[in-house]
Amino acid sequence: MPESSLRPIYWEDDVVAIIDQRLLPHKRVVLRCTEPQQVIRAIKTMAIRGAPAVGIAGAAALALGALTLKAADPQTFRRKFVRLCRQVKEARPTGNNLSWAVEKVYSVVVENPEADVFQLRRLIREKVEALMAEDVAANRAIGAWGRKIVPSGARILTYCNAGALATADYGTALGVVRAAFAEDSSIHVYTCETRPFLQGSRLTAYELMVEGIPSTLITDNAAGSLMHQKRIDVVVVGADRIAANGDTANKIGTYTMAVLAKANDIPFYVAAPRSTIDPALADGSSIPIEERDPREVTHWNGRAVAPKGMAALNPAFDVTPNRLITGIITEVGVLRRPFKRTIKKALEA
Numbered sequence: 001m002p003e004s005s006l007r008p009i010y011w012e013d014d015v016v017a018i019i020d021q022r023l024l025p026h027k028r029v030v031l032r033c034t035e036p037q038q039v040i041r042a043i044k045t046m047a048i049r050g051a052p053a054v055g056i057a058g059a060a061a062l063a064l065g066a067l068t069l070k071a072a073d074p075q076t077f078r079r080k081f082v083r084l085c086r087q088v089k090e091a092r093p094t095g096n097n098l099s100w101a102v103e104k105v106y107s108v109v110v111e112n113p114e115a116d117v118f119q120l121r122r123l124i125r126e127k128v129e130a131l132m133a134e135d136v137a138a139n140r141a142i143g144a145w146g147r148k149i150v151p152s153g154a155r156i157l158t159y160c161n162a163g164a165l166a167t168a169d170y171g172t173a174l175g176v177v178r179a180a181f182a183e184d185s186s187i188h189v190y191t192c193e194t195r196p197f198l199q200g201s202r203l204t205a206y207e208l209m210v211e212g213i214p215s216t217l218i219t220d221n222a223a224g225s226l227m228h229q230k231r232i233d234v235v236v237v238g239a240d241r242i243a244a245n246g247d248t249a250n251k252i253g254t255y256t257m258a259v260l261a262k263a264n265d266i267p268f269y270v271a272a273p274r275s276t277i278d279p280a281l282a283d284g285s286s287i288p289i290e291e292r293d294p295r296e297v298t299h300w301n302g303r304a305v306a307p308k309g310m311a312a313l314n315p316a317f318d319v320t321p322n323r324l325i326t327g328i329i330t331e332v333g334v335l336r337r338p339f340k341r342t343i344k345k346a347l348e349a
């Protein structure tokens with residue numbers, strides 16, 4: 001069993017256990033995966049989601065692959081493993097953490113040219129467990145830095161779910177909330193429902209209730225009005241990919257929140273580990289934006305919420321330009337403008 005009931009992915013011997021987030025908060029169903037393809041499917045269907053959790057799941061898929069790949073000799077193993085790495089990376093395109101984690105696991109194979117298949121299996125599994133532990137440590141550090149930017153008694157607005165469920169545990173934006181609440185029980189969180197997948201109303205609301213953190217659910221459309229009425233003090237969101245200049249991809253609608261925050265003089269923070277930063281991209285214009293099935297917009301839970309045959313567009317992420325971001329809360333500190341310089345320094349730290 002995992003340490004926390006919100007840990008979305010964990011090992012049960014050689015089985016990868018994943019909480020099926022499509023069914024939360026009403027049902028807690030655990031998918032038990034023994035084959036990498038099952039984990040890849042869980043990523044694609046968003047049974048597991050949230051950039052860092054997707055990265056961990058991708059790494060776990062590789063560990064399962066290492067266990068189950070049929071290969072009598074190390075050369076065959078390496079060749080098949082490279083193919084699997086490519087497949088895992090393609091499962092979801094926007095979050096940086098997935099390709100970052102695949103590269104980390106693949107480095108084990110590169111750095112141990114003499115290892116036999118059994119040794120590689122063990123080393124890969126150890127690497128995946130280390131990545132899980134490192135993600136939790138990074139999130140706790142993000143929380144420790146982030147709580148300093150939360151004013152006493154703050155009314156915090158968050159978007160989507162950047163909580164324990166979206167990471168190996170503890171969360172990024174919700175890690176900041178958790179750490180702030182531990183010191184100041186008078187904070188209050190407003191969570192937007194986050195159409196169309198409802199990560200806010202289903203998952204963030206659930207996490208906040210499990211933790212007993214005072215919170216209120218609002219429709220995405222209500223956020224602007226609340227900000228205008230001076231009922232929000234700070235916005236904290238997660239990130240899927242951050243370019244070298246600080247432009248940030250996150251759940252579709254995050255850009256809207258950033259514009260609203262700017263128009264109402266409210267600080268807007270992004271909380272993310274360094275594994276979310278993609279230094280190879282100069283700015284946000286080349287971040288790949290995942291387009292998901294339009295059915296996620298026209299239907300909810302199998303039921304139509306639009307006329308039959310209506311065309312729909314479903315970009316899953318948007319990019320918030322760096323000029324709208326007050327600071328980026330990482331495990332090595334809160335990065336300020338100019339992000340190009342502070343991000344570079346953070347990656348070197």
Ligand SMILES: CSC[C@@H](O)[C@@H](O)C(=O)COP(=O)(O)O
Binds near residue numbers: 095161162163171
């Ligand atoms: C710590 S999670 C950060 C982001 O991944 C999160 O805010 C987000 O946009 C998740 O999108 P999702 O489509 O649910 O995977």
